[in-house]
Amino acid sequence: MVIETQGLTKRYGKVVAVDGLDLRIEAGEVYGLLGPNGSGKTTTILMLLGLTEPSAGTVRVLGLDPTREPLSLKKQVGYLPDSVGFYNEMTAWENLAYTARLNGLPRDLSRIRIERVLQRMGLAEVAHRPVSAFSRGMRQRLGLAEVLLKEPRVVVLDEPTLGLDPEAAQEFLKMIQSLKAEGITVLLSSHLLHQVQTICDRVGLFHKGKLVLEGRVEELAQRILGGAYRIRLEATPLDGLVERLQALPEVSRVQTDTRGLRLEASLDIRPQVARTVLEAGAALHSLSLEQPSLDEVYARYFQEVRHAA
Amino acid sequence: MQPSPNKLRREGSPWTGLWAVFFKEMADHLSSTRMRILEVLILFSAVGAVYAGAQTLRQTIGEDPFLLLRVFTAAQDPLPSFVAFLSFFLPLAAIALGFDAINGEYNRNTLSRILAQPIYRDALLWGKFLAGLATLALILLALFLLVVGLGLVFLGVPPGSEEVGRALLFLLATLAYTGVWLGVALVTSVLFRSAATSALAAIAVWLFFALFWGIIAQLLAQAVAPFDPFDPESELRQTEALLAFSRLSPNTLYAEAIQVLLNPGIRSLGPVLITQLQGALLGSPLPLGQSFLLAWPQLTGLIALTLLLFALAYVLFQRREVRA
CATH class of the missing domain: 3.40.50.300 (P-loop containing nucleotide triphosphate hydrolases)
Structure with a gap:
């Protein structure tokens, strides 16, 4: 030590x-x-x-x-x-x-x-x-x-x-x-x-x-963020996609932001996500796995602390 | 847990790194613009004072066994004597060298970096103080030799051994007096985070003693020992009280010390009663040893004051948080 x-x-x-x-x-x-x-x-x-x-x-x-x-x-x-x-x-x-x-x-x-x-x-x-x-x-x-x-x-x-x-x-x-x-x-x-x-x-x-x-950073992400896999995708049009993606069993959360969608999932399910998007008839521009960020861990932790209080 | 006595001691010597700090600070002082300005100021005034003094001496006194000492003290009207110049400039020089000793390190963000090196704070403070004192001693010695040399050139009379002894003691007293003001500057540099505030505070202390302490001492003496016109002893008491109060000021101590050292004719610093003069050979000079004894309390007072101020700065600095 x-x-x-x-x-x-x-x-x-x-x-x-x-x-x-x-x-x-x-x-x-x-x-x-x-x-x-x-x-x-x-x-x-x-x-x-x-x-x-x-x-x-x-x-x-x-x-x-x-x-x-x-x-x-x-x-x-x-x-x-x-x-x-x-x-x-x-x-x-x-x-x-x-x-x-x-x-x-x-x-x-x-x-x-x-x-x-x-x-x-x-x-x-x-x-x-x-x-x-x-x-x-x-x-x-x-x-x-x-x-x-x-x-x-x-x-x-x-x-x-x-x-x-x-x-x-x-x-x-x-x-x-x-x-x-x-x-x-x-x-x-x-x-x-x-x-x-x-x-x-x-x-x-x-x-x-x-x-x-x-x-370790990954451990903390796993512990605090639940699903450690965060998938970012860009696709057009977005209509109806959120519901379809939400229906996937591994997905715990879907967020929309200015550039596209963010999923939180318990596994790396990029292939399934791609299939879902294409089946919905949308065009897929990008699909990537995001590294969990400490900023998020920190923000989420305090969100939870505040909720608990 | 009961700490063993050994645990309460710090490891190693507090002097580790002292000389590194000392030489760095000394080099800083000697190469700084501040120093250039001080040197020019002091040089001009000293040369002026000595030249004027020597002129008066040449005109008036033909036979004087202590010609060199007269060079220090003689004044010609608009110009004050060399000694008066010194007692005016040296406190300022000491303050100029010390007012940003510690807060300067804070303001440059260097303090935590320096203290993260394997030294104690003691070494930093001692190094800075000693470097300041050594620099001032250097100026003082240079000036002193210059004046002695000029005196020789103007007057053409070599000084005797007793005169040289007196001059060296005068040098020592002046250094102790300068140390007091360096101590004051060091304390304000620990107390105030802003260098300008620290300089102003140190100069304020100096002004207080140079201008106001005399007046305050008088008022205090009048309050403590009021003068009664029907009691002649009350006058003596008041004079003694005044002397005691004014001796709280380093300026008084220094003035008395150099008066005795540079003027062998002075036999007492306090009031002298006529009965005490019985049998005394008036006007005959005191030997060096006796003059030294007379100035001894003043000298030790100045040195003690310097140490006291340094100790104060030390205690304050040890407790100061490193962080701004």
Whole structure:
């Protein structure tokens, strides 16, 4: 177990930011801490790193207590804060050199490592330019370079794709995924569920300081959405199709939207759907299986919670 | 669960990373535009003051065993003396170097990144404080040597060993005084999130002591020990009360310390009764050791105040949330 918390709680006055969190993350996992803004993700991360003290509960990261053994913990854990900042008047290289000195790396070793991480993050050409000229995406990559500088065993990323354009975000996610291949455990937080769901092995959904759902994305979809298969089709005309499709035994739900129909089914019944559409005399333009999205899981879960209440 | 005593201790040394922070901050200070402005300001005023002072000295005093010390203190009318310049500019320089020490890290979003490195907060705060102090010491030493050199050029008289000793002690007192204002700036930089507010607050504290504390001390002294025209002792009591109150200000402490150190003729900082002067050789200078003893409480007061302010900044900073 790389990260383990028990009953972790943080109170700011009367506000409970994190409420009795039990988190277990295994070595080599990519774990997504997901949830809306203000649901306690960043507070949790700060407690894991010993940057804020828990009000109650225990934390162990790599077997170390963040409040009592922060130095050996922070030597092995890299942290990329949300909206990471650098010293603007210094170059990328100088910023990393400062971090290397704070980590107590010898000069020769730090030179080699800085070169390597800048190369890896695609920043080698701008290494000697001041950070003030960097774009948001470049800063984020410099942040990851800084994290990798200490060759960490665990990497904690807070909202890593926030403020990046879609292309840069995808690129950045690929870089994060490449960490897994090196055996680094990754904990990332995000409120952009659909962006990070592809790279997470497991996710935990946060709501008001509590971990309300946890598991693999497919499992959660299966559990919350019932039928995990969602079929999208475009056909003209739509008249009468809804009733016919609804009549199929595997279909639990049919929705109409601007582009066509969405079915929820317990099995992959694309052939039957195609046959039904053609038998109804309609023209079939497209038929596809949709991946379940976490956004939906999240929205549906809270719909149910509210209905139950 | 009962925590064992060992569990209450933190691992490792609080000084880990101190020198990394120190050298980075020092490099920042020395290359900053802020520093350029300060250097030019201080340089011009110091050279002006010394030149004017030396002119007066050449005209008036022919024989003075403490010529170098006179260079520090002599003033010619529109221009104040070198010492007066220093006591005016150095607090400002210290505030300029310290007012955004901690809140600057918040505002640049660098604090959580730096604290995620294997160092304690102690190292960050100490590193910043020491770097500020070292930078100020550097300015001060450069200025001091410049003034001594200029004094030599203008007057052509080499200083004696006692004079050099006094000048070095004066340097130490000035550094302690500067440390107080660096401490004030450090505290405001932890207290206020906005750099502008922090600078204003620190300058307000400085103005308070520079302009208003004298008046307030007078009012307090009158309230505590009212003057009775039929009781001559009441006058003495009031004077002593005034002295005690005004010594709460670092400005007073510094002024008294350098007065004693730079003027060997001064034998007491408080009121002196005529009976106490019996047998004294008036006008003869005190030896260096005696002057140092006289300035000792003031010197330790300034150093203690610096440490106290640093401790306050430390406590505030340790409790501050990393998050904005």
